[in-house]
Amino acid sequence: MKELSEVLKDWEAVIGLEIHTELTTLDTKMFCGCKLSHDDEPNANVCPVCLGLPGALPVPNKRAIEFIVKAGLATNCQIQKHSMFYRKHYFYPDMAKNFQTTQGPIAFCMHGHLDLEVTGRGAAERPECAFGEDEAKSLASASANAVGLSTSMNEQMPESAIHMAGYSADELSLPQRHEDGSYSVPIRILRIHMEEDAAKMNHLGGEEGRITAAAESLVDYNRCGTPLIELVTEPDLRTPEEARLFMEKLRRIFLTLGISDCSMEHGSMRCDGNVSLRRRGDTRLGTKTELKNLNSFKALHDGLAYEICRQAEVLEEGGIIYQETRHWEPSRKRTVVMRVKETADDYRLFPDPDLAPFDLSDEFIEHCASELPELPDAKRDRFEGDFGIKRADAELIAGDPATAAFFEQAAEGLAGKAAQVVANLIVNEMAGYLKAAGTSLEDSGIAPAQVASLAKLLAEDAISSNQAYEVFEAMAQSGDDPEKIVDERGMRQVSDAGALQPIVDQVLANCPDQAQQYRDGNQKVIGFLVGQCMKASRGSGNPKLFNELLRASLS
Structure with missing residues (x-):
């Protein structure tokens, strides 16, 4: 396959992220009073609500809702006063009740943004051709086309499509390239919604922890019901480095808010990446794939980079990109197909009849804002x-x-x-x-x-x-x-020029060839001479002063 830098000269990557963060600093789960801990014996912290037993009624965790409102305020989101929970149905052992309680079309937090500063080698990933009118057109088209959104949730939300279509190229902030080669770019946030986490699955004997070819699978329901917030970006990211920087910045914000330990190693912060390609200058969105198992910042960058290059190779050979979910294998540095992407109809979403709609008061939102720390x-x-x-x-x-x-x-x-x-x-x-x-x-x-x-x-x-x-x-x-x-330890440096000058004189006398090289214009040799002075002083001389004395003696 081609290198990423070569691919991005001809192709534009359209990237969106779904970032899941457990609210680990809470004491109890989202809809029950079970202890919030993943370190206890498996299945020690469960109850009829966690397991969805008949007759069990959920009770929302007020503190968790305070946390998501704070997350929204810290990411410039609009806090929605009216919202509700839905049931998202699927059949898998990690959710015993066979549905996940999540939010529907309107989340607690909608339409925010974060500004990124991209410097150094990361800035070089975005080619110069990505700064101009074509970028404005492509960003506007991505915003107006709900098909290109970055999350499966968006496929169930006609409101989001209406929202996206409300942007014009003039209203969108474009990346600004600076003289030093760095650039700044705003990344819009579609929503932050609240849901409950699923149980932890341990696949034993499988390949890289996957269920495929596993000898057996174990389920720990301690994690089931953990308050989880999911942040969904608009498809505004254009390089793997921008995706990595966005998640790093979000992690710093959440740590500062004190709502989570944000441990990617232990799974309390996880990310799915969505990416599609189109030719530069084209305003039509390509078919996206979703990447799973991006459990580190390096995996996020490398997984997206591989998928961009893979899609480019398929398209340049006349092949077709299918909408599917793919698994990132870090040991083999490749993505493999997991499943064909589900649609909203597969989840049979409908409002949860056991949970009343939420109406957040101005006083509640102001209370959350008053507790925000310096970001x-x-x-x-x-x-x-x-x-x-x-x-x-x-x-x-x-x-x-x-x-x-x-x-x-x-x-x-x-x-x-x-x-x-x-x-x-x-x-x-x-x-x-x-x-x-x-x-x-x-x-x-x-x-x-x-x-x-x-x-x-x-x-x-x-x-x-x-x-x-x-x-x-x-x-x-x-x-x-x-x-x-x-x-x-006798480490204090000698910074007396009178005491160090004899050492300098002796080193120059012992190294006439290097001294002449310096006089002939070889500035680098001064490092060797300083090293000889440090050796002669047994490390007690001030290297900066040695440097100054050597240059003065050689001038």
Whole structure:
């Protein structure tokens, strides 16, 4: 198959996402009082409501509805005051009552958006030909054509088709390319609806956890009935990188809201990707396929990239793309057919007779809005403005509530270079240590004051950046102050030019060939000479000062 970059020059990918997020920070399930926990013995937390036994009546979880309203407000959605639950019927062991309680045409949250900033290699995925009038026409046509929507739910919602047709090219925000090659693009959200999660199926002996060829399948109904919100995008995404960035941004928002742990590894945040292709400049939508098993950001990107290239190969060979659900196999880096896509008629949707319609009051919505914390984008901008740190670092730090709070304490009263040193330690040394130790920031025992002390040593050139991780690791393991560790290990750098100049003179005398190469214009050789000076000083010399003294002596 062709590479993705080659395919996207001739073909336009139309991508939409369905992102499912369990509300794991709640105590009980969506429609009953069962404990919300997936770590207990299998089938320990079930009741007649979970299992759909005759006569059992569901009672909605008010706190879960507060959470979905907060999610909608944080993603610029319109909160619908009137909505209701439906029954979505299907026959599979993961739902004992043979239907899932979900929302119908009108969800709690409708018609929102998130803005993406795409930089670096990710920005290069979107070719230059995707910035112009053709993009406006294709985006407008995608919005006006309900066939191209990204979710199976949309196939049951005539209201959404009417909504989509209400957009014109002039009303749509297009991607804006910046001078540095990056670009920003708005991604519209069709809806966020509430539903209940299904039971967990464990297929033993099958291929990559699938039921195919499994020796036996086990069902754990502890997860059945877990409050689950599903966010559906409009088909506005055009590259796998945009899809990955959108989901990463949504995860940061939900973590900040405190509504979920958003663990893709444990399945509390999951994503299905829908993709179709059409020739660039064409306004007609192609036939889409839906990708399952995208359980990591890498799987989301790689699965979509493969499917785009696969569809292009089929179409260029004169073949036909069928509307179907496909499974991403990460070990083989390919998608395989799971089933032909169901239609809305297959689900036999109708309003749930056991649940009354919802009428959210203005007071309820205002209460939810009053509890919203500072969101990641606003926090990023504040960190960048108040502390003067790099935007990329500010975004990484602001995306995790615990890390953001830690940074604010460690960088209190600092700005400019000193604050950037703190940010560097958190993004690099601390992140590396926590990953290697297999622990979290909350459980590590590392204090903001320790990081501030280490940052001070670096800012004063008392130690080198290469020594920072060693000091950080010792500090985290012992709990000692970095000053004490540096002094006990004799790591404090010498920054006295008078003391270092003799070392420089001796190194230049011992390396006449390299010295001449520098005088002849080979600037890179200075790195070798600095290394020789560090070796001669047994690592105690300030490498920056060595660099300055060497250049002065060689000029």
